[in-house]
Amino acid sequence: MTTRVLVVDDDAHILRAIRIHLSACGYAVRTAQTGRAALRAGAAEHPDLVLLDLGLPDLDGTAVIAELRSWSTVPIIVLSARTDGTDKINALDTGADDYLTKPFSMPELLARMRAAVRRSAAPTDRDTVVATTDFSIDLAAKKVLSRSGEQVHLTPTEWAILEILVRDRGALVSQRRLLSEIWGPAYRTETNYLRVYLAQLRRKLEPEPSRPRYLITESGMGYRFQG
Amino acid sequence: MTTRVLVVDDDAHILRAIRIHLSACGYAVRTAQTGRAALRAGAAEHPDLVLLDLGLPDLDGTAVIAELRSWSTVPIIVLSARTDGTDKINALDTGADDYLTKPFSMPELLARMRAAVRRSAAPTDRDTVVATTDFSIDLAAKKVLSRSGEQVHLTPTEWAILEILVRDRGALVSQRRLLSEIWGPAYRTETNYLRVYLAQLRRKLEPEPSRPRYLITESGMGYRFQG
């Protein structure tokens, strides 16, 4: 499984140089030249690692970090020409995982990338099959079986929502996070999407769709999968 | 819930300087001057973070990292005078989380420590559950369970207030802070909002709402969550 890296820098030359190096090392590279493009790509592609230059034309670098962190725990390594100490501290406190000052050596960047990915890869070992008395969900196989053993067909969007809720089963998932992860950060306020799809999921999964037992609404906050 | 840091360095002066700085910032500091002492202290005390100098008299620094990593995932930040790139890469690949070259600025070290602790604390929801004899609060899952195990339903505003109080449990939280964090700075004087919502929280959580045991009023000052 290749590691997907999102590289964000406004300088196309640097972007190209990094892309060449990383591709040669077996990473799948995706690039963005602006903060907004970075947020879009982050939401759409769910990279395993983000390399972020702070000097972007449209958004402040720390704003990009904060926005990403509002719904994602992807490792973020900041690459910056600024040697100012306060930039470093702000970036780290906003949620960056590491901070390299340009110019840096490529071997060091690669080593820090390996360290960041190793850390984030560790705690992803939760049961892949979640069973209730009415249905069972296989997260690895992306399948849902009804009690009678028949497969329940879900559309891609339905599955995307269910997967997020079930991965954090028991926890409240904010509508903002669901919208950001599935439709992108720009759709944070389109809560009616969620209303429609939650209704469809309930019709397919709940024994009594009008009185949900598993897909719980927390008014004004979000949704919760009750195991 | 103070963070316990193990500082490993053979130079007693540096050790003292770091200890003073970290203690002043609220960390609980334990020190070791040799690799073996560091491994012993790591096993005995399970620190939340390790600051490790590579130039130890008895063991190679990477050996210490490898030994710790064989059984622990505690964050390790390497502090080293060696500017050689291969040392850095070896340390990171052996399992170090970060690498600072001496001399470094203390604010940067503190920021990197915060980042490392934040990362390692995030996936383990251990500290996010606050339990009393009458109910338990899961800050990560945004869930409150009564003693009988039933879920207590809170509205967004109720939850917002409870979250702030519980995050700073034991401490007095001023009404001004609650009001400006939840309703915005313009509502600093609307203390009647708090009276209403505190009453609702007590009705839902306290065994005897008229005689609060957990949600304590400090007249004229603010409120306090008494664990």
Next chain:
DNA sequence: GGACCCCGTTAGGAATGCGTCAAGATCGGT
């Protein structure tokens, strides 16, 4: 004892959020 001030409690209308339905728009495969 009286005049405060601060707090707890209650309740109902206003505002916001949610479930539901159905009709276009869009996408993907043949």
Next chain:
DNA sequence: ACCGATCTTGACGCATTCCTAACGGGGTCC
């Protein structure tokens, strides 16, 4: 280019939550 599946969008009635304004109780300082 067609057709079915899927996604978007808007509208409506209902449920929940919020705001607000009372009233009463318990302190404290004159």
